[in-house]
Amino acid sequence: MKFGLLRQGQLIDRKEIASKSTLGLISQFPELEMTINKLLSDNRITKSEVLGIGISFPGLVDSVANRILSTNQKYNDASDTNLVDWALNIWNWPLFAMNDARMALLGEWQYGTGKGCSDLIMVTLGTGIGTAVLTGGELLIGKHFQAGNLGGHFVVNHKGKVCTCGNIGCVEAEASTWSLPLLLREHPAFAESSIKNEDTLDFKTLFHYVKNNDLVAKDVLEHCLSAWAAGIITMIHAFDPEMIILSGGIMKSSSVILPVLQEKVNRLAWTPWGKVKLVEARFPDSAALYGADYLVRSTLNP
Numbered sequence: 001m002k003f004g005l006l007r008q009g010q011l012i013d014r015k016e017i018a019s020k021s022t023l024g025l026i027s028q029f030p031e032l033e034m035t036i037n038k039l040l041s042d043n044r045i046t047k048s049e050v051l052g053i054g055i056s057f058p059g060l061v062d063s064v065a066n067r068i069l070s071t072n073q074k075y076n077d078a079s080d081t082n083l084v085d086w087a088l089n090i091w092n093w094p095l096f097a098m099n100d101a102r103m104a105l106l107g108e109w110q111y112g113t114g115k116g117c118s119d120l121i122m123v124t125l126g127t128g129i130g131t132a133v134l135t136g137g138e139l140l141i142g143k144h145f146q147a148g149n150l151g152g153h154f155v156v157n158h159k160g161k162v163c164t165c166g167n168i169g170c171v172e173a174e175a176s177t178w179s180l181p182l183l184l185r186e187h188p189a190f191a192e193s194s195i196k197n198e199d200t201l202d203f204k205t206l207f208h209y210v211k212n213n214d215l216v217a218k219d220v221l222e223h224c225l226s227a228w229a230a231g232i233i234t235m236i237h238a239f240d241p242e243m244i245i246l247s248g249g250i251m252k253s254s255s256v257i258l259p260v261l262q263e264k265v266n267r268l269a270w271t272p273w274g275k276v277k278l279v280e281a282r283f284p285d286s287a288a289l290y291g292a293d294y295l296v297r298s299t300l301n302p
């Protein structure tokens with residue numbers, strides 16, 4: 001969990017605590033409060049000087065009522081909480097909540113790689129795959145706050161793997177950190193690869209084995225790149241962006257990933273006007289903090 005103290009788009013200070021997302025959110029409120037209060041006291045800021053608080057959450061979020069609507073494997077009790085009342089009771093601050101990919105998109109759009117661009121898509125490749133869409137300079141929200149957020153659950157293989165969302169062959173069921181161990185173990189030559197001896201089957205391990213020419217790792221990476229490209233191309237066909245910003249833990253290996261995805265998009269997407277640019281996030285680690293700063297200020301002082 002990342003915490004930032006921002007002033008007019010400048011990140012003044014930040015703190016991090018372990019996410020412990022399987023423990024839920026409610027039991028962690030005391031630690032959240034302590035961390036936020038420490039951020040204030042370390043910077044000699046009183047609570048009355050703070051304009052408001054923005055919360056970026058990995059799930060579906062009602063950004064009008066500022067409530068968590070639906071979760072998927074992380075902080076599963078969050079939809080039972082009233083975050084607005086919590087922030088009012090503790091600090092007397094207005095609170096604004098938003099889906100994490102949307103919040104990161106806001107940050108990159110206002111202060112990062114997407115500056116000046118009015119049609120862009122954010123894709124975060126990590127444990128799961130998060131997406132958000134800006135179209136004509138407006139965040140795409142939809143009737144039930146989920147438009148543009150479910151790009152990780154676009155079907156890229158209708159005979160593929162069962163996803164955590166209940167669907168079959170979603171992008172993240174075919175290529176994400178949670179599905180990677182399954183992909184590797186299912187490979188017919190898994191037992192012959194020394195990757196089977198690794199305790200952690202994550203993308204860091206996978207890229208290490210790819211570098212050493214391991215055939216299983218190379219096959220699985222090729223499968224993931226194809227799944228990501230298929231998802232991104234579907235998003236391009238659906239939302240007609242100028243630019244796609246890629247972020248998330250897996251993008252630590254962007255030098256391998258980006259050129260392959262750009263080549264596939266150039267070759268396979270139907271965009272007669274030109275090519276959609278795939279770019280790295282400027283703030284891979286803090287875009288949502290910048291987004292929260294923009295959200296709070298633009299909502300309170302439109």
Ligand SMILES: [Zn+2]
Pocket residue numbers: 152153163164165166167168170173
């Ligand atoms: Zn899914």
